[in-house]
Amino acid sequence: MTTLAANFRDRTAVAAWTREHGVYVALVLLIVYNAIATPNFVTVDTVQLLFSQVPPVIIVALGIGTGGVDLSVGSIMAIASAVLAKFVVGGTPIGVAMLAAVAAGLLVGVFNGLVVAFARVQPIVATLGVLVAGRGIALVITGGALVELFVPFFKTIRLGKFIGVPYVMIVAALLAVAVAFLVRRTAFGYRLLAIGGNRRASVLAGLPVRRTLIVVYAISGTLAAVAGVIATARLRASDPSYIGLLMELSAITAVVVGGTSLNGGRVRILGTVTGAILLQLLESTLVSHNAPDSVARMVEAVIIIAAVYVQRPARSSR
Amino acid sequence: MSTPVTSSPILKVTSASKRFAGVHALEDVSIELHAGSVHALVGENGAGKSTLIKLITGVYQLDSGSVQLRGEDVAFDSPRSAQRAGIATIYQEVHLAPQLSVARNFFLGREPTRLGSLDLKRMNREAGDALKRYGIVADVKRPLGELGLGIQQMVAIARAVETDASVVIMDEPTSSLEPREVDLLLELVAQLKAKDVAIVYVSHKLDEVFRACDTITVLRDGKLVSTGPTKELTRRQLISRMLGRDAAELEKDGRTKLAGHSKTIEGEPLLRAEHLNRRLILEDVSVVVRPGEVVGLAGLLGSGRSETAKAIFGALPLDSGEIEVGGKALTHQTPASRIRERVAMLPEDRKAEGLIPDMSIRDNIGLAALPQLTKAGLVSRKRVDDIVKTFMTRLRIKAAGPNQKVSELSGGNQQKVLLARLLCLNPRVLLLDEPTRGIDVGAKAEVQALVAELAEKGMAVVLISSELEEVVEGSDAVVVLRDGAQLGRLVGDDISEDKIMDLIADAASEQIEAVK
Numbered sequence: 001m002t003t004l005a006a007n008f009r010d011r012t013a014v015a016a017w018t019r020e021h022g023v024y025v026a027l028v029l030l031i032v033y034n035a036i037a038t039p040n041f042v043t044v045d046t047v048q049l050l051f052s053q054v055p056p057v058i059i060v061a062l063g064i065g066t067g068g069v070d071l072s073v074g075s076i077m078a079i080a081s082a083v084l085a086k087f088v089v090g091g092t093p094i095g096v097a098m099l100a101a102v103a104a105g106l107l108v109g110v111f112n113g114l115v116v117a118f119a120r121v122q123p124i125v126a127t128l129g130v131l132v133a134g135r136g137i138a139l140v141i142t143g144g145a146l147v148e149l150f151v152p153f154f155k156t157i158r159l160g161k162f163i164g165v166p167y168v169m170i171v172a173a174l175l176a177v178a179v180a181f182l183v184r185r186t187a188f189g190y191r192l193l194a195i196g197g198n199r200r201a202s203v204l205a206g207l208p209v210r211r212t213l214i215v216v217y218a219i220s221g222t223l224a225a226v227a228g229v230i231a232t233a234r235l236r237a238s239d240p241s242y243i244g245l246l247m248e249l250s251a252i253t254a255v256v257v258g259g260t261s262l263n264g265g266r267v268r269i270l271g272t273v274t275g276a277i278l279l280q281l282l283e284s285t286l287v288s289h290n291a292p293d294s295v296a297r298m299v300e301a302v303i304i305i306a307a308v309y310v311q312r313p314a315r316s317s318r
Numbered sequence: 319m320s321t322p323v324t325s326s327p328i329l330k331v332t333s334a335s336k337r338f339a340g341v342h343a344l345e346d347v348s349i350e351l352h353a354g355s356v357h358a359l360v361g362e363n364g365a366g367k368s369t370l371i372k373l374i375t376g377v378y379q380l381d382s383g384s385v386q387l388r389g390e391d392v393a394f395d396s397p398r399s400a401q402r403a404g405i406a407t408i409y410q411e412v413h414l415a416p417q418l419s420v421a422r423n424f425f426l427g428r429e430p431t432r433l434g435s436l437d438l439k440r441m442n443r444e445a446g447d448a449l450k451r452y453g454i455v456a457d458v459k460r461p462l463g464e465l466g467l468g469i470q471q472m473v474a475i476a477r478a479v480e481t482d483a484s485v486v487i488m489d490e491p492t493s494s495l496e497p498r499e500v501d502l503l504l505e506l507v508a509q510l511k512a513k514d515v516a517i518v519y520v521s522h523k524l525d526e527v528f529r530a531c532d533t534i535t536v537l538r539d540g541k542l543v544s545t546g547p548t549k550e551l552t553r554r555q556l557i558s559r560m561l562g563r564d565a566a567e568l569e570k571d572g573r574t575k576l577a578g579h580s581k582t583i584e585g586e587p588l589l590r591a592e593h594l595n596r597r598l599i600l601e602d603v604s605v606v607v608r609p610g611e612v613v614g615l616a617g618l619l620g621s622g623r624s625e626t627a628k629a630i631f632g633a634l635p636l637d638s639g640e641i642e643v644g645g646k647a648l649t650h651q652t653p654a655s656r657i658r659e660r661v662a663m664l665p666e667d668r669k670a671e672g673l674i675p676d677m678s679i680r681d682n683i684g685l686a687a688l689p690q691l692t693k694a695g696l697v698s699r700k701r702v703d704d705i706v707k708t709f710m711t712r713l714r715i716k717a718a719g720p721n722q723k724v725s726e727l728s729g730g731n732q733q734k735v736l737l738a739r740l741l742c743l744n745p746r747v748l749l750l751d752e753p754t755r756g757i758d759v760g761a762k763a764e765v766q767a768l769v770a771e772l773a774e775k776g777m778a779v780v781l782i783s784s785e786l787e788e789v790v791e792g793s794d795a796v797v798v799l800r801d802g803a804q805l806g807r808l809v810g811d812d813i814s815e816d817k818i819m820d821l822i823a824d825a826a827s828e829q830i831e832a833v834k
């Protein structure tokens with residue numbers, strides 16, 4: 001009893017607990033609130049809508065969650081979309097076109113990784129370059145305009161379900177499991193956490209720091225491209241100036257809210273997924289209560305700040 | 319050394335207790351600090367010294383007990399409020415802004431302004447004058463981070479002295495200082511005493527404790543063991559109180575394994591690092607180590623000891639030089655390539671260069687051996703667990719379990735975790751940079767014994783220590799360095815503290831001659 005009391009009197013313990021579990025508590029609270037205050041909230045439709053909207057954010061957030069700040073994800077989505085459109089319009093089978101789109105994301109990710117690893121530019125700056133240039137590249141690929149795409153398979157992506165669960169949600173869940181496995185069980189994941197935790201020490205422990213960083217950004221780019229394909233299918237068109245717009249913000253928010261440290265060293269996969277769901281649910285809650293978009297954005301900002309506040313390093317660690 | 323026992327204490331801690339996760343870090347400890355008196359706080363790591371200091375300075379809050387400042391109950395909620403009440407703390411690591419100039423650091427938080435903007439001229443002038451008064455020679459306009467650790471520490475201390483503190487707490491202030499700087503520091507302490515400041519002096523260096531302190535308080539396992547005037551305590555008594563075991567046993571543990579170790583070792587060198595050159599850092603340094611041999615690197619702070627180790631380890635790019643391990647020339651200058659050749663290094667700065675603070679003991683130990691513990695990219699949990707268990711037992715790492723965060727351990731146990739990381743690699747060549755710095759007496763003896771044992775098993779060991787005694791007692795040969803250049807190599811009976819200091823002093827006087 002006294003032990004528990006002492007634990008909770010200790011501020012760092014409370015902070016640590018909030019950091020680890022805050023996102024789950026927040027999600028439960030939001031669901032309870034909706035169940036009471038939102039008419040017709042507890043329906044299969046609500047869940048299905050949520051599950052079809054949230055996967056792109058989850059997928060992108062998984063990539064960012066492994067490596068830290070990657071501002072270029074939204075632009076990578078646009079590039080992937082443009083590449084997809086180019087191939088589809090050129091008559092390439094949809095499967096190959098999709099692979100090409102994902103490969104494009106991988107390539108851009110590797111480029112990010114090379115800049116971060118060799119030029120030793122801070123990730124936020126290195127990826128800012130692609131954030132700015134990426135949409136331009138996408139526009140060049142599509143010829144500067146929205147390209148409408150009529151692909152039957154897109155309908156499957158959009159509406160397909162397996163025992164009531166949208167395919168895209170299943171894909172997101174599988175990718176989450178894969179990334180979790182990568183982080184928890186592989187040597188790569190181990191290195192990733194070590195490098196995030198103390199880069200200098202990792203170099204001296206003989207870890208291949210550069211190679212690891214390149215792979216991290218390659219994964220982030222690849223996942224962003226997958227999200228770009230899904231977004232294109234949903235839009236039934238490639239629109240370089242719209243696809244993935246502001247995605248970096250949603251994804252980073254989901255990651256931070258979920259308990260992952262943007263400085264590296266701590267990765268929380270389930271937290272990231274929950275964070276993405278929380279944000280989407282929050283948005284739809286605001287919409288169903290007729291809050292204007294501007295208010296929704298402000299609420300989102302408050303959430304980010306609260307999350308970052310909870311994530312701040314404990315004072316005693318110094 | 320007059321202790322005004324009759325006066326009322328400036329700061330009084332009564333029955334202080336603090337628990338972390340139900341475990342007592344400090345239990346029912348009381349101390350009194352008097353003006354113009356130096357109070358030593360000694361004990362092994364985990365004794366509760368840091369916890370006590372943090373309770374006084376508002377980093378932690380008391381679970382029970384009280385702190386009184388000049389007779390009034392106080393409960394600081396942050397280090398800042400403690401500072402405002404006149405309690406200054408100097409930590410082991412310098413807690414200043416390395417990018418800012420020395421002068422700006424000196425005035426950090428109390429900058430003089432002129433017409434609303436910083437009065438840089440005045441800052442530079444006054445900081446320069448103040449530092450000079452304390453015998454610190456430094457260009458006040460240079461960024462603090464560009465100076466040596468020792469100078470940085472002195473600036474931090476001078477800064478605290480200048481803030482009109484009535485209580486100054488020094489946590490291992492000399493851990494990165496050269497002997498000359500230690501003298502300066504102790505002079506500072508004397509100046510503070512004369513100004514009627516109450517000083518808490520935490521140190522592992524018993525020499526300094528006996529030299530500078532009026533009162534000694536010994537803590538062990540979070541409890542108060544004894545407190546009393548320095549003159550009523552012998553060195554032997556102090557050590558046995560700190561360790562809580564028989565002093566004779568300590569003598570056996572700490573010494574015999576190292577004493578008489580200086581033997582000449584024959585055989586082909588395992589490590590041959592010759593003519594290492596790096597502009598402004600190393601000048602023609604050669605280190606040759608045979609299997610079973612311990613070669614010490616001696617010299618003052620900044621003499622190139624750590625740099626030599628780093629160069630051998632591939633962590634400091636060389637302009638020229640040859641490095642051979644087991645007869646094979648190593649050309650790649652990266653730590654990873656050295657580790658593949660089973661060369662391992664324990665870095666000097668445990669926190670910045672060794673530990674991954676957020677990771678568990680287990681993951682920290684397994685880090686460098688990852689390639690051997692991995693199959694097709696997957697880490698074998700069982701093999702990691704086995705190896706971690708083996709080394710935690712062998713090195714007697716005291717922890718709640720392998721999954722405890724490494725940052726929660728005491729310094730000595732953290733060092734053992736890093737040693738375990740190296741030993742997982744089954745190294746042939748072991749480069750140990752300050753293996754016993756900042757760890758308690760018990761752990762120190764254990765680490766020293768381990769080094770001797772590893773050498774006996776045929777490893778080639780390079781040992782760096784700022785404590786000459788440790789180098790002399792632990793080495794079969796000693797390479798003496800000064801300003802990045804090699805002054806000589808001592809073997810056998812020639813290895814003594816006197817000889818090493820003679821070499822360094824000769825080089826210094828030669829240098830003065832040359833300037834003339």
